Amino acid sequence: PKPLATRVALVTGAASGIGKAIATRLAAEGACVVIADLDLATAQAAAAGIGTEDVAIGVQANVTDEAQVQASVDAAVLAFGGLDLVVNNAGLSLSKSLLETTVADWDLQHNVMAKGSFLVSRAAARVLIDQKLGGDIIYISSKNSIFAGPNNIAYSATKADQAHQVRLLAAELGEHGVKVNGINPDGVVRGSGIFAGGWGAKRAAVYGVPEEELGKYYAQRTLLKREVLPENVANAVFVLCSSDLSHTTGLHIPVDAGVAAA
Numbered sequence: 001p002k003p004l005a006t007r008v009a010l011v012t013g014a015a016s017g018i019g020k021a022i023a024t025r026l027a028a029e030g031a032c033v034v035i036a037d038l039d040l041a042t043a044q045a046a047a048a049g050i051g052t053e054d055v056a057i058g059v060q061a062n063v064t065d066e067a068q069v070q071a072s073v074d075a076a077v078l079a080f081g082g083l084d085l086v087v088n089n090a091g092l093s094l095s096k097s098l099l100e101t102t103v104a105d106w107d108l109q110h111n112v113m114a115k116g117s118f119l120v121s122r123a124a125a126r127v128l129i130d131q132k133l134g135g136d137i138i139y140i141s142s143k144n145s146i147f148a149g150p151n152n153i154a155y156s157a158t159k160a161d162q163a164h165q166v167r168l169l170a171a172e173l174g175e176h177g178v179k180v181n182g183i184n185p186d187g188v189v190r191g192s193g194i195f196a197g198g199w200g201a202k203r204a205a206v207y208g209v210p211e212e213e214l215g216k217y218y219a220q221r222t223l224l225k226r227e228v229l230p231e232n233v234a235n236a237v238f239v240l241c242s243s244d245l246s247h248t249t250g251l252h253i254p255v256d257a258g259v260a261a262a
């Protein structure tokens with residue numbers, strides 16, 4: 001595979017949280033990065049925080065919109081001459097129980113994460129196959145794709161969909177030298193817009209802890225007793241697309257500080 005320092009990366013939902021940490025890390029390793037997010041000014045501000053326009057650009061792309069997704073892939077090719085690495089990170093969580101979940105809630109969760117990552121992977125795969133240089137597609141799925149918990153049916157189901165996209169695309173794109181892997185984070189409270197935007201308050205109420213203590217609460221439930229930070233997820237992205245992991249595809253790496261069995 002191409003060395004990371006010569007690669008062009010597209011990270012969706014990268015104006016905030018985990019995605020921003022991933023884009024920052026990839027740029028620090030020498031890659032050129034395209035930050036795609038809902039709001040242009042926010043995406044551009046995140047890119048400017050990483051570097052000048054020859055290193056990082058921000059584009060507006062709602063991943064549920066086929067044309068906007070295509071435009072973000074085109075922007076990568078136009079700005080940096082190609083595309084080698086894609087991170088499906090855009091997401092949101094409504095954190096609702098079965099009985100609370102409306103059809104609109106269900107559709108939104110699935111449109112952004114299952115359909116959105118399908119659209120991004122498809123648009124990117126066309127370029128990756130054409131270039132004949134291999135590449136990586138990485139999904140930021142979730143521990144919830146495997147473990148069942150209450151009050152999260154639409155989110156968890158769409159994360160499980162993403163996890164299966166990883167296996168399916170690993171099978172389909174392998175012959176083109178494209179690796180497809182996933183990361184299952186859990187409990188990334190600090191820096192996460194999902195947690196700040198209401199999910200944190202809901203989870204804190206469920207666990208009976210003050211919201212500002214939620215990160216510590218999650219840490220105590222892990223095997224390592226460590227809080228998971230956006231940078232820890234970014235480290236896993238780096239490892240997955242480094243030349244040293246050239247023979248790994250279809251894998252999901254947990255970044256959750258260890259889940260207790262009971």
Ligand code: NAD
Nearest residue numbers: 013016017018062063089090091142185187188192193194
């Ligand atoms: P975040 O809110 O900080 O980041 C999500 C980003 O996605 C935001 O910038 C948002 O604007 C963007 N986004 C939302 N809908 C979009 C759309 N339709 N098109 C383009 N961009 C869109 O949250 P985060 O915690 O950094 O989450 C990033 C990813 O990590 C999500 O997929 C989330 O499900 C996953 N994840 C997070 C955790 C956690 O503990 N925080 C755990 C497991 C998985």
